[in-house]
Amino acid sequence: MSFLTIQDIHHTYFSNQTAATALADISLDIEKGEFVSFLGPSGCGKTTLLSIIAGLFPPTSGKILLENKPLDADSDTSIGYMLQQDYLFPWKTIEENILLGLKLIKKDEGLERIKTLKLLSDVGLGGTGKLYPRELSGGMRQRAALARTLAVDPKILLLDEPFSALDYQTKLKLEDLVFETLKSFGKTAVLVTHDIGEAIAMSDRIYLFSPNPGRVHKTFEVPDELRGLMPFHARNHPQYPILFQTIWKELESLEY
Amino acid sequence: MNIEQLHKQYKTSLKKENRLIRLYQILIFLVFFSSWELFSRMEWIDPLIFSSPSKVWQLFLQKLADGTLLSHSGVTLFETVLGFIIGTLLGTILASLLWWSPRLSKTLDPYLVILNAMPKVALGPIIIVAFGPGFPSIISMGAIISIIITTIVVYTAFREVDPNYLKVLQTFGATRTQAFREAILPASFPTIISTLKVNVGLSWVGVIVGEFLVSAKGLGYLIIYGFQVFNFTLVMLALMIIAVFATIMYQLVELLERKLIKD
Structure with a gap:
């Protein structure tokens, strides 16, 4: 059995006039420590799937198992979720923001607290604990959001286009940081993106989604040569453009 | 250069x-x-109707000396502050309940619209009969005039909080109480403060009208009494004092705003 099992997920959004099927027949397995990407055009349901994995709402049918247990059984801290923007709470200091998850389960004292504050320097934000989010740049804020997500020690990280609101240079740097941090903590991660390059540079495997309704169209294994490299270096590897072209063609074919 | x-x-x-x-x-x-x-x-x-600043000033000194002014303003100030606090507090609590239960808010929606549209001072006679002529009625008037509008404004603010903040909390497994305390309430502080500013004015209206109707003490009473005995210097004096107190209360709310909201 896999670490994360997604079984026959169907999801339909109901409104008064319409019933729009966002996801159909989604089944996939993710192993512990893997980094996988959901890639696809907008409207292919990749964010819906991520939200379902995160437990934000139940799927219309199908089930999700984390270490063979249904998700809602221990919903507390098994999932970490990062959004497109940092959504740090502007009225809390960086330190309070990062301790938020622990505070909710009343573990924000003692050893846990010290461990969490150390995370801040792990993501290169040492000394900013007493500042407010508005005093940090976009890249620093997203790093703080990463630390907040990691603070509760989640079993799996869900990244919903976390780099898409950043400028290109910051995005490249942050990709490296997230990649390195997740590998060093041995975390499993799912990245949702519409950026082919980002998916190749960061993941072990890429699921390409097709729209209307969202299905897994094709799965790409990222070659071993690229997997071990930091995202920035992976982008410069000779294998990178080859895979990029393959996925590009596949994406093009989806449009017709 | x-x-x-x-x-x-x-x-x-x-x-x-x-x-x-x-x-x-x-x-x-x-x-x-x-x-x-x-x-x-x-x-x-007409000096009889409009009085003059010097006459108002003389009357002020005279009333200050015999102590009546202090006791009248004290009563009104007490009623207003209490009405203001109760109105704001109840309004915010009601808004929280509505946020808590979307079904309750949908159910109560038309009633809130009606209550909001209705001029609350028209309830004066009923309130006085219910609570008796005295403090409780007047304070209720000061409170009731601001409750519904506070509820509506604060509830709207609660609902306009960016849902992504809630999403963050939800992925941490936060309960609805925690979500309220960590995101909804602090994010709505600016709106709550600005309703406080509106409520300062409203409470004065409620209390003065309440005093018009029943009381034997207070600045509203002084206005009505002055009107009945055709002493408009007294009316003007009461108006001036109300203006000063209302301004001070407003300034205090602004001070609170600067303390609470650091941005």
């Missing part, structure tokens, strides 16, 4: 502008009161 010099120039021009505005403000004040005094003395306006 000397940056320091330019900065200095900029600062002096800024100071000059501020001084000019302050000057105009004082000018308006002086012109208003001196022409009031002048017009009244020349009998261009």
Whole structure:
């Protein structure tokens, strides 16, 4: 059995006039420590799937198992979720923001607290604990959001286009940081993106989604040569453009 | 080009502008009161109805000396502050309940619209019969006038909080209480403060009308009494004192705003 099992997920959004099927027949397995990407055009349901994995709402049918247990059984801290923007709470200091998850389960004292504050320097934000989010740049804020997500020690990280609101240079740097941090903590991660390059540079495997309704169209294994490299270096590897072209063609074919 | 010099120039021009505005403000004040005094003395306006600043001032000193002014203003101030606090608090609590239960809010929606549209002071006679002529009725008037509008404004603010903040909390497994405390309430502080500012004015309206209707004490009573015995100097005095107190309360709320909201 896999670490994360997604079984026959169907999801339909109901409104008064319409019933729009966002996801159909989604089944996939993710192993512990893997980094996988959901890639696809907008409207292919990749964010819906991520939200379902995160437990934000139940799927219309199908089930999700984390270490063979249904998700809602221990919903507390098994999932970490990062959004497109940092959504740090502007009225809390960086330190309070990062301790938020622990505070909710009343573990924000003692050893846990010290461990969490150390995370801040792990993501290169040492000394900013007493500042407010508005005093940090976009890249620093997203790093703080990463630390907040990691603070509760989640079993799996869900990244919903976390780099898409950043400028290109910051995005490249942050990709490296997230990649390195997740590998060093041995975390499993799912990245949702519409950026082919980002998916190749960061993941072990890429699921390409097709729209209307969202299905897994094709799965790409990222070659071993690229997997071990930091995202920035992976982008410069000779294998990178080859895979990029393959996925590009596949994406093009989806449009017709 | 000397940056320091330019900065200095900029600062002096800024100071000059501020001084000019302050000057105009004082000018308006002086012109208003001196022409009031002048017009009244020349009998261009009826001194019996419009009184004059000097007469109001004399009456002020006299009433201050015999202690009646202090007790009347004290009563009204107490009622207003209490009505203001109760109105704001109940309104916010009601808004929280509505946020808590979307079904309740949908159910109550038409009733809130009706209650909001209705002039609350029209309830005065009923409140007085229910609570008796005295403090409780007047404080209720001060409170009731601001409850519904507070509820509506604060509830709208609760609902407009970016749902992504809630999403963050939800992925941490937060309960609805925690989500309320960590995101909804703090994110709505600016709106709550601005309703406080509106409520300061509203509570004064409620309390003064309440005193018109029943009381034997307070600034509203002084106005009605002055009106009945045709002593408009007394009416003007009460109005001035209300203006001063209302301004002070408003300033205190602004002070609170600066303390609570750091942005």
